[in-house]
Amino acid sequence: MRTENSMNRSTSKRIVVRRSQSGRKSRPLSSVSFPHDLETSIIVDDQRNEETENMNWDTDLENDELDRKYDHSSEAAYIEISRKNNVIPASYFLRHMHDVHLDMKHHGLGPIAVKPLAISLVSNTQVLVLDLSDNWLGPTGGEAICDMLKENIYITDVLLADNHLDVQFAKQLVDVLQGNITIKKLNLSGNDFDDRAAVHLAEAITNTTRIEYLNLSHNHLCEEAGIILGPAISENSSIKELDLSWNTLRRKGAKGIATGLKTNILLQKLDLSWNGFGTEGALALGDALKANNVLEELDVSNNRLTAEAAVLIGKGLSVNETLRILKMGQNPMQSAGCYAICASMLKNPNTALEILDFESILVNKDFDEVFKKVQEQLNKSIILKHGGDPIPKKPKARVHPMVKLRNYIEKNNLRLVDFFNKFDKDHSMSVTREEFTEGLEETGIKLTDDEVTQLLDELDKDGDGEINYSELVMGHQDFTEKEKRISTSVSLMMKSHTTL
Numbered sequence: 008m009r010t011e012n013s014m015n016r017s018t019s020k021r022i023v024v025r026r027s028q029s030g031r032k033s034r035p036l037s038s039v040s041f042p043h044d045l046e047t048s049i050i051v052d053d054q055r056n057e058e059t060e061n062m063n064w065d066t067d068l069e070n071d072e073l074d075r076k077y078d079h080s081s082e083a084a085y086i087e088i089s090r091k092n093n094v095i096p097a098s099y100f101l102r103h104m105h106d107v108h109l110d111m112k113h114h115g116l117g118p119i120a121v122k123p124l125a126i127s128l129v130s131n132t133q134v135l136v137l138d139l140s141d142n143w144l145g146p147t148g149g150e151a152i153c154d155m156l157k158e159n160i161y162i163t164d165v166l167l168a169d170n171h172l173d174v175q176f177a178k179q180l181v182d183v184l185q186g187n188i189t190i191k192k193l194n195l196s197g198n199d200f201d202d203r204a205a206v207h208l209a210e211a212i213t214n215t216t217r218i219e220y221l222n223l224s225h226n227h228l229c230e231e232a233g234i235i236l237g238p239a240i241s242e243n244s245s246i247k248e249l250d251l252s253w254n255t256l257r258r259k260g261a262k263g264i265a266t267g268l269k270t271n272i273l274l275q276k277l278d279l280s281w282n283g284f285g286t287e288g289a290l291a292l293g294d295a296l297k298a299n300n301v302l303e304e305l306d307v308s309n310n311r312l313t314a315e316a317a318v319l320i321g322k323g324l325s326v327n328e329t330l331r332i333l334k335m336g337q338n339p340m341q342s343a344g345c346y347a348i349c350a351s352m353l354k355n356p357n358t359a360l361e362i363l364d365f366e367s368i369l370v371n372k373d374f375d376e377v378f379k380k381v382q383e384q385l386n387k388s389i390i391l392k393h394g395g396d397p398i399p400k401k402p403k404a405r406v407h408p409m410v411k412l413r414n415y416i417e418k419n420n421l422r423l424v425d426f427f428n429k430f431d432k433d434h435s436m437s438v439t440r441e442e443f444t445e446g447l448e449e450t451g452i453k454l455t456d457d458e459v460t461q462l463l464d465e466l467d468k469d470g471d472g473e474i475n476y477s478e479l480v481m482g483h484q485d486f487t488e489k490e491k492r493i494s495t496s497v498s499l500m501m502k503s504h505t506t507l
Contacts, residue, residue, distance in 0.1 A: 085127035112140035118148035125151040129158045138166040149176035168196040177204035184215040197225040205232035209239035222250040233260020240267030248276040261288030269295040280308040289316035296323025304332040317344030321351030336366025365393040408462040409486045437475040
């Protein structure tokens with residue numbers, strides 16, 4: 008049997024401090040003296056009402072804020088900031104600010120409306136792909152985006168094409184890419200970047216270790232920009248795809264880009280189309296392809312590459328073992344240039360080329376033959392695209408032999424009878440088909456055998472094997488009348504068509 012002391016100890020363990028519903032602290036039960044029977048009843052009562060009592064207990068862990076959900080999209084912040092800046096909130100943004108891919112291109116935001124949006128994106132944890140292309144953000148809007156990207160740690164893809172960001176944004180981009188560790192894809196196409204911006208772009212390319220895709224197409228990067236960007240491309244160790252198309256990277260600029268490619272260790276896809284590289288750029292590219300062992304796709308379409316330029320690039324291809332896709336369409340290198348590329352592949356049994364794109368370039372039979380040899384030697388199917396075989400020349404319209412005969416007569420100021428007398432040696436006013444043929448040869452009128460046969464058949468109306476003077480006259484008159492009828496019909500048709 009338990010003693011009273013043991014009972015008290017047991018009771019003291021099970022009786023705890025309770026708070027009333029009003030929150031005031033109750034007096035500890037263990038500090039109050041109760042008779043033994045009363046203590047037992049308290050224990051039973053506590054056990055019976057334990058679940059009910061627990062609902063009324065307060066603890067230090069409870070907090071009214073736990074019931075509030077965190078605003079991952081910063082919707083409330085966007086509305087409040089828009090109100091303070093006198094900007095009407097974009098309803099599309101409010102509906103899609105929870106999306107992983109936020110597509111806001113062509114919305115005409117401008118530099119003012121984009122500011123509240125950018126501020127709200129600072130703490131947004133939902134958006135991973137941000138597309139603000141073609142919103143005319145300008146330098147001011149670009150600055151707001153840069154400030155946001157310095158803080159946001161979730162966005163990985165940024166598309167800011169066609170926003171006229173200019174040099175100021177390029178300068179700010181350097182700081183953004185130094186601090187941001189999440190952006191992997193960056194599209195800055197069509198933003199008026201020129202040679203001045205190239206200085207900052209080169210610094211950004213050199214320092215970034217996260218960007219894997221960079222699009223600088225449709226800008227105003229010229230010769231000086233190419234010289235500046237070349238060393239940056241050489242030193243970069245993160246970009247796998249670079250688009251420099253639709254600029255004016257020529258002469259020394261083209262050479263600078265190619266020199267950077269020569270020592271790059273990671274770039275896999277390079278688009279240099281629509282730049283005007285010319286022969287000087289082709290020479291540098293050929294040299295780069297000899298040393299580069301990582302590039303897999305190269306686009307040099309529409310770069311003023313002649314057949315000579317194709318030969319220079321081919322010298323690099325004769326050594327390169329990594330390039331899989333080569334695009335050289337819309338260049339004035341003609342079939343000879345395409346032939347040179349295939350000939351270089353024949354010299355390289357380890358070539359990795361799988362796709363050849365010679366869009367809009369007509370090729371001839373010589374190319375077809377060398378391409379067939381390439382496929383046989385490499386023992387693999389290569390995808391080929393070209394402008395087709397040369398358009399066959401339209402055959403010259405056949406001239407009726409009677410026209411040639413009449414032209415000879417008019418040219419030499421002869422009468423029809425004088426012409427006939429050249430054949431009629433015995434002046435019988437009739438000649439055999441053989442005599443007529445010999446006479447035609449003597450006059451020098453160029454007629455094929457078929458044309459001679461056609462002329463004789465038309466003149467020898469009675470089919471007796473001889474042609475007399477009257478048959479020649481009748482044949483000439485019939486042909487002249489036939490020509491007039493045809494000419495009249497054509498004139499009427501043309502007149503009717505003009506009237507309609």
